[in-house]
Each structure stands twice: as structure tokens, then as C-alpha cells.
Amino acid sequence: MKPAPFTYRRAATLGEAVDLLAADPDAKVIAGGQSLVPMLNMRLARPGTLVDIGALSALDYVDVVAGRLEVGATATQADVAAHPLVRAHLPVLAAAIARIGHSQIRNRGTVCGSIAHHDPSAELPAVALALDAEILAFGPRGPVSYAAASFFTGTFDTALAADEIVTAVQFPLPAPATGWAFAEVARRSGDFALVGCVALLRTDAAGTVEEARLALFGVASTPVRLPEAEDLLTGRPATAEAFEEAAxxxxxxxDPGSDSHASADYRREVAAHLVATTLADAFARTPAGSTADA
Structure with missing residues (x-):
């Protein structure tokens, strides 16, 4: 299929992009286009104006600012995953990006675009939720920020106003000695996940859990944090039994849904398995866990 007719405008500045959005309530922003273009072709999206921010080179960056890794809106997934700052400070983000589609998609798609688009089966919204990321945006009323916990409101829906543009995402850096893990189950390589899990685990030298963070995706209309499982683990030794109980x-x-790809029971069973295995993998990346395995 081909998209419905629309007006294409390539913004030269962020201000121009915001003005174009404000001028057309049916306008959409495009950066890498790897999520939006298929929806255009299937006519699931019918914007009156397509506002291209791909030329905004000032938003193509990765930096560490005040304990947060900040990714600009036009930085591609491939560049972010390969960036030395990401590799050094937030390898879970690189691991999640590696599971997105195929290399051609990662070469064009952007981290911020995936988060703003918010497919609930996508990897990056779940990473943002697990890390309590902040989504930075700009609109006619000036700059605004959204906490990841309140940003994702439903399938393909976010708290972002129609005339606002995501300019960056800030990922708080985990405390030193925090282990991490990322895993997902899909029908085949490159497909959206049926279920996926992000886990971060921090322990003391004796292996007692000081902090646990868990986020699932593919099981609801938004990524889901697991506070009950996180609280259960906190203060307990990081053991296989504890991980199974948390799972x-x-x-x-x-309360996952069923569809043509997987039943609710299957998703629930896979989610439990991924919680247990990612916790074990995250613990193995902590100093206490790596010592125990030695």
C-alpha cells in the first residue's frame, strides 16, 4: 500500500519544527521513520503534514550530564549502541538496541523516536521505564520533561502533547556495581518481542540485594514495572530460590492479553521465566555474583 497524501516539510531549526506542528493539529514528526513509515504505508497513520527533524544535527549526540546519559532526538540506534559512553556506562541500553529489528532499521531508527512512538512490544520504552528515564521535549510553551513512569499511557500513546517534540532522553546511570540483563522471546530474529524483560540488580559484598529493578514489555499496553517482585528481593540474599519466588x-x-501470536497464559509463563533468568544474569554481573561464579 501507499500512504495517504500529506505535506512534507523538512525543518531547519527546532523552532521551525514546533511552528509546523502548531500549524497543523494532524501533523506528525519523523526522524528515522522506521516506525512511522510502515504505519503510513498501511494507512494506520494519516498525518496532514509530516515534519522531518532529521536535519537537526544539534540533536544528534550522546553525552553524560550530571550522572545521566543523555541521548539526543536524532541520534540513531546504531550510533548510540556503539558509542563509548553507552558501552562504558549503560551497556543494558546497547544490549536492548541490539535486539531491535535488523541492522538496516537500527542504522536509521532513533532511540528517542522509538520511545516517542511507544509500541508496547518495543525494547526501548521498557529500558526507559526500568531506569526511571526523563523524556525531554520542546513545544510552544517552552521546554518540558516527562518521567517515564507517567509518559507511556497506552498502545502508541504517550503524555506528549500534539505540538511538542521529544528533544532528548536522559537515562540515570545505575549505581556502581549494579548488574544488568536484557532478554526477550520473539517468533523469529528481528520480530517484535512476544515478551521481554529488563533487570538491574545491586547487592552488597555479601550478595544481599540492595536494589532491584524489573520491567516487562509485550505483556500490556505499556511497559510494566514489577514493584512487588522488586520489594520481595530487597534485603534478601540473591539466590536462585529468591529469583524464582520473585518470578x-x-x-x-x-494480566496479559491474548492474540494470534501468543495466549495470555503463554505470555505469563514466559514472563516468569524471563524474570528469573534475567535476575540471575544480572546478579552474575555484580561483584558479589562474579565472585560466587569464580
């Missing part, structure tokens, strides 16, 4: 608790609090 059971997580599954009990899930």
Missing part, C-alpha cells in the same frame, strides 16, 4: 510474584500480578 512467581511477578506472574501473579500480570
Amino acid at each position: 512467581r510474584v511477578a506472574a501473579e500480578h500480570l
Whole structure:
């Protein structure tokens, strides 16, 4: 199929892009286009104006600012995953990006675009939620920021106003010695996940959990944090038994839907498995866990 007719405008400045959005309530922003273009072709999206921000080179950056890794809106997924700052400070982000589609998609798609688009089966919204990221935006009323916990409101829906543009995402850096893991189950390589999990785990030298962070995706209309499982782990030794118990608790609090790809029961079972395995993998990346495996 081909998209419905629209007006294409390539913005030279962020201000121009915001003005173009404000002038057309049916306008959409495009950066890499790897999520939006397929929706245009299937006529699931019918913007009156397509505002291209790809020329805004000032938004093509990765930097560490005040303990946060900041990714600009036009930085591609491939560039972010390969960036030395990401590799050094936030490898879980690189691991998540590696599971997105195929290399051609990652070469064009942007981190901020994936988060703003918010497919609930996508990897990066879940990473943002697990890390309590801040989504920075700009609109006619000036700069604004959204906490990831309140940004994702439903399938393809966010708290972003129609006349606002995401300019960057800030990922707080985990505390030193925090282990991480990322895993997903898909029908085949490159497909959207049926279920995925992000886990971060921090322990003391004896292996007692000081902080746990868990986020699932593919199980609801938004990525889901698992506070009951996180609280269960905190203050307990990081053992396989504890991880299995956390997995059971997580599954009990899930209410996934069924579709042509997977039943609710299957998603719940896979989610429990991924919670247990990602916790074990995250613990193995902590100093206490790596010592135990030695």
C-alpha cells in the first residue's frame, strides 16, 4: 500500500519544527521513520503534514550530564549502541538496541523516536521505564520533561502533547556495581518481542540485594514495572530460590492479553521465566555474583 497524501516539510531549526506542528493539529514528526513509515504505508497513520527533524544535527549526540546519559532526538540506534559512553556506562541500553529489528532499521531508527512512538512490544520504552528515564521535549510553551513512569499511557500513546517534540532522553546511570540483563522471546530474529524483560540488580559484598529493578514489555499496553517482585528481593540474599519466588510474584500480578501470536497464559509463563533468568544474569554481573561464579 501507499500512504495517504500529506505535506512534507523538512525543518531547519527546532523552532521551525514546533511552528509546523502548531500549524497543523494532524501533523506528525519523523526522524528515522522506521516506525512511522510502515504505519503510513498501511494507512494506520494519516498525518496532514509530516515534519522531518532529521536535519537537526544539534540533536544528534550522546553525552553524560550530571550522572545521566543523555541521548539526543536524532541520534540513531546504531550510533548510540556503539558509542563509548553507552558501552562504558549503560551497556543494558546497547544490549536492548541490539535486539531491535535488523541492522538496516537500527542504522536509521532513533532511540528517542522509538520511545516517542511507544509500541508496547518495543525494547526501548521498557529500558526507559526500568531506569526511571526523563523524556525531554520542546513545544510552544517552552521546554518540558516527562518521567517515564507517567509518559507511556497506552498502545502508541504517550503524555506528549500534539505540538511538542521529544528533544532528548536522559537515562540515570545505575549505581556502581549494579548488574544488568536484557532478554526477550520473539517468533523469529528481528520480530517484535512476544515478551521481554529488563533487570538491574545491586547487592552488597555479601550478595544481599540492595536494589532491584524489573520491567516487562509485550505483556500490556505499556511497559510494566514489577514493584512487588522488586520489594520481595530487597534485603534478601540473591539466590536462585529468591529469583524464582520473585518470578512467581511477578506472574501473579500480570494480566496479559491474548492474540494470534501468543495466549495470555503463554505470555505469563514466559514472563516468569524471563524474570528469573534475567535476575540471575544480572546478579552474575555484580561483584558479589562474579565472585560466587569464580
